[in-house]
Amino acid sequence: MAQYLVSVLFETPGTATEDEMAAIDAFNDRLIAEGHWVFAGGLSGPDTATVVDGRGEGEAVFTDGPYLESKEFIAGFWVLEAPDLDVALRLAAGGSKACNRRVELRPFLG
Amino acid sequence: MTDLDQVITRVHRAEWARVVATLARRFGDLDIAEEMTAEAFATAVERWPADGVPPNPGAWLTTTAHRKAVDRLRREAKREEKHRKALMLSDDTPEPLGAIDDDRLRLVFTCCHPALAVEARVALTLRMVGGLTVPEIARAFLVQEAAMGQRITRAKTKIKAARIPYRVPAREDLPARVTGVLAVLYLIFNEGYLASGPGTPAVRGDLTAEAIRLTRLVRALMPADGEVAGLLALMLLTEARRTARVSASGELVTLGEQDRGAWDRELIAEGHALVRARLASGQAPGRYQILAAVNAVHTDARDVRDTDWSQVVALYDQLVRLDPSPIVRLNRAIAVAEIDGPQVALAQVDGLPLDGYHAFHATRADLLRRLGRSEQARAAYDRAIELAGNTAETAYLTRRRDQLPYR
Numbered sequence: 001m002a003q004y005l006v007s008v009l010f011e012t013p014g015t016a017t018e019d020e021m022a023a024i025d026a027f028n029d030r031l032i033a034e035g036h037w038v039f040a041g042g043l044s045g046p047d048t049a050t051v052v053d054g055r056g057e058g059e060a061v062f063t064d065g066p067y068l069e070s071k072e073f074i075a076g077f078w079v080l081e082a083p084d085l086d087v088a089l090r091l092a093a094g095g096s097k098a099c100n101r102r103v104e105l106r107p108f109l110g
Numbered sequence: 111m112t113d114l115d116q117v118i119t120r121v122h123r124a125e126w127a128r129v130v131a132t133l134a135r136r137f138g139d140l141d142i143a144e145e146m147t148a149e150a151f152a153t154a155v156e157r158w159p160a161d162g163v164p165p166n167p168g169a170w171l172t173t174t175a176h177r178k179a180v181d182r183l184r185r186e187a188k189r190e191e192k193h194r195k196a197l198m199l200s201d202d203t204p205e206p207l208g209a210i211d212d213d214r215l216r217l218v219f220t221c222c223h224p225a226l227a228v229e230a231r232v233a234l235t236l237r238m239v240g241g242l243t244v245p246e247i248a249r250a251f252l253v254q255e256a257a258m259g260q261r262i263t264r265a266k267t268k269i270k271a272a273r274i275p276y277r278v279p280a281r282e283d284l285p286a287r288v289t290g291v292l293a294v295l296y297l298i299f300n301e302g303y304l305a306s307g308p309g310t311p312a313v314r315g316d317l318t319a320e321a322i323r324l325t326r327l328v329r330a331l332m333p334a335d336g337e338v339a340g341l342l343a344l345m346l347l348t349e350a351r352r353t354a355r356v357s358a359s360g361e362l363v364t365l366g367e368q369d370r371g372a373w374d375r376e377l378i379a380e381g382h383a384l385v386r387a388r389l390a391s392g393q394a395p396g397r398y399q400i401l402a403a404v405n406a407v408h409t410d411a412r413d414v415r416d417t418d419w420s421q422v423v424a425l426y427d428q429l430v431r432l433d434p435s436p437i438v439r440l441n442r443a444i445a446v447a448e449i450d451g452p453q454v455a456l457a458q459v460d461g462l463p464l465d466g467y468h469a470f471h472a473t474r475a476d477l478l479r480r481l482g483r484s485e486q487a488r489a490a491y492d493r494a495i496e497l498a499g500n501t502a503e504t505a506y507l508t509r510r511r512d513q514l515p516y517r
Contacts, residue, residue: 002273084275085225086283107272 001081003038003108004088008101010075016042020100027098031080036091042076075101079108117163118155125168126151126241127327129175131213134276140220140266142179144238150175214239215331216276222291223274230265231294237262239327240320250317251301288332292341292398295325299345303352304500312356312502318349336388340399343384347405350377355502362506366414378409400429419448436462440470452477468497472507484514 016024031037046066054060066073078095082088085107092105126147133143150171164170221234229251236242236250248258268274279287302317325342332338354372357363385406388399395403404425411417426442440462447455456477464470475490491511498504 084273085223086275086279088273089225105272110271110273 001083002088002110004080004082004092005106005108006078006080006092006095007074007104007106008076008095008099009072009104010101011072016099020098023098023100027094030094031078031091036080036082036087038079038081040076040078043074046073075099114159114163117167118151118158121154121163121167121171122151122241123323125171127214127217127239128168129171130238130241131217132172133175133179134217134220135213136176137179137183138276140238140269142182143175146175146179146182147171149178212331214327215278218291218328218331219278219287220269220274220276222287222294223269224287224290225272225274226265226268228294228297230261231290232297233258233262234265235294235324236298236320240324242320250314288335288337291328292337295321295328296341296345296398298324299348303348306499312360312362312500313352315352318345318352321345322349336391336393337396337398339384339388340396340402343381343388343402344398344405346377346381346384347402347409350374350381350409357502360502360505361509362500362502364506365408370412370414373409381409382406395428397429397432400425400432417448419445423449436464437467437469440464440467440473444473447477447480452480456481466497468494468499468503471497472503475507475510479510479514484516487511488514 028037028040031040049066051063051065051067052060053063076099080088080091082091088105088107092103096103129147129150130140130143133146134140137143153174154167154171158164218235218239221238222231226234233247233251236247237244242250244259244262245255247262248255251258253261278284299318299321302314302319302321305312305314305317322342322345325338325345329335329338329342350373351365351368353374354368354370355363363369381402385399385402388395388402404422407418407421407425422445423442426438426445429438430442440459443455443458446458456474459470459474459477462470471490471494475487475494478484478487478490488511491507491514495504495507495511498507
């Protein structure tokens with residue numbers, strides 16, 4: 001089994017509609033029932049982000065705002081478990097349909 | 111070429127994919143499979159002149175490649191004992207009885223996986239299944255050798271890291287995945303048949319031959335698939351006209367002007383037999399079968415005037431129902447011109463959203479020329495010449511344009 005990150009790409013701000021939330025819940029239930037679920041969550045908008053740099057000698061530096069200024073940001077994500085990419089692709093397609101947004105699928109380092 | 115060279119070339123063609131595919135399954139690693147197969151062939155070139163060709167060259171090569179792979183993995187295991195090599199190309203799904211049991215088919219589907227970029231699928235298929243070297247593939251696609259090497263390496267890395275499975279796809283995915291494989295094969299064929307680039311020969315027989323060879327292999331592995339048969343027939347019936355398609359001076363010769371005596375009757379007979387077998391199956395044809403049937407109509411006519419154009423239009427009608435794309439409509443209109451005249455065809459062509467496609471302008475130019483509308487024809491030829499990438503086609507269009515009467 002391998003783990004995959006499914007990031008939900010969100011081109012325009014705004015939270016999921018009620019219908020979308022219901023579809024996401026149903027999709028999550030399916031993931032759990034079929035043993036693919038690891039973790040999932042929605043994220044607050046990029047304007048709530050803080051960039052933290054703890055590499056220096058002294059105190060960590062905090063900077064307001066998202067690290068990347070981009071029209072596309074990640075609105076949420078799933079971490080899935082799947083035996084191979086074919087299964088992961090099928091699951092990601094289901095996730096994309098449920099949340100009504102494009103997603104990006106990436107494997108974790110194995 | 112000595113007899114032995116010929117034997118080695120023949121064995122390479124026949125056995126390369128089988129050896130790579132077997133090793134890929136045994137060791138779960140495309141890199142090892144590819145490298146050890148190449149090394150086994152190098153060993154054959156060294157040893158066979160003295161030892162003679164073994165009675166079963168395929169088995170000899172597989173065993174040799176297998177031994178080399180084991181040696182290498184042992185060496186690596188010793189070096190980095192802690193990092194045990196995980197097998198990546200796992201296949202633990204039990205094969206249903208009667209399923210296609212050939213490692214080469216797994217290899218084909220892995221190389222043509224939809225998660226890989228199209229150029230990577232083409233390159234990987236030619237390398238892993240076709241056995242072409244990286245420099246050969248780089249030359250074929252006018253890409254720097256280093257860039258082509260990188261493209262292939264990157265694809266193999268993704269296969270490994272993302273766990274693209276080494277297997278024939280599940281039944282529900284199979285039709286879409288077969289379509290993907292056929293698209294790769296057709297791309298290779300067309301790159302040979304409609305070679306692009308100013309310094310390239312108009313037709314590249316090496317690439318069309320390779321595409322046909324690979325399609326024959328896929329057909330042998332999936333004999334029941336109608337579209338695989340259709341694509342093979344389409345390629346054969348197109349290839350049959352290859353030499354007649356370019357004149358001695360390097361100019362494109364259109365279908366109507368080709369010397370039909372120069373067509374390859376053997377390829378045509380084989381293509382026709384495939385088309386007939388598909389018709390007899392009674393199954394609804396897919397796009398490649400329909401295109402093959404169109405080409406069967408053309409190659410059936412001893413003279414262009416004998417062409418059954420209404421049959422061609424009927425086949426395009428069928429294709430439009432499957433794929434109502436503007437390119438299909440354009441090709442249908444070309445056949446319509448032969449029945450209802452250029453005026454009717456032009457009305458169907460005008461307005462198709464194909465402004466960036468050279469064949470659209472070439473078709474318009476030809477129809478306008480036949481209607482005597484020289485000035486408009488000239489403008490359309492200009493645009494077609496601007497967009498055409500094939501040297502023979504450019505030469506043909508230029509001559510046609512320059513022969514238009516001035517008024």
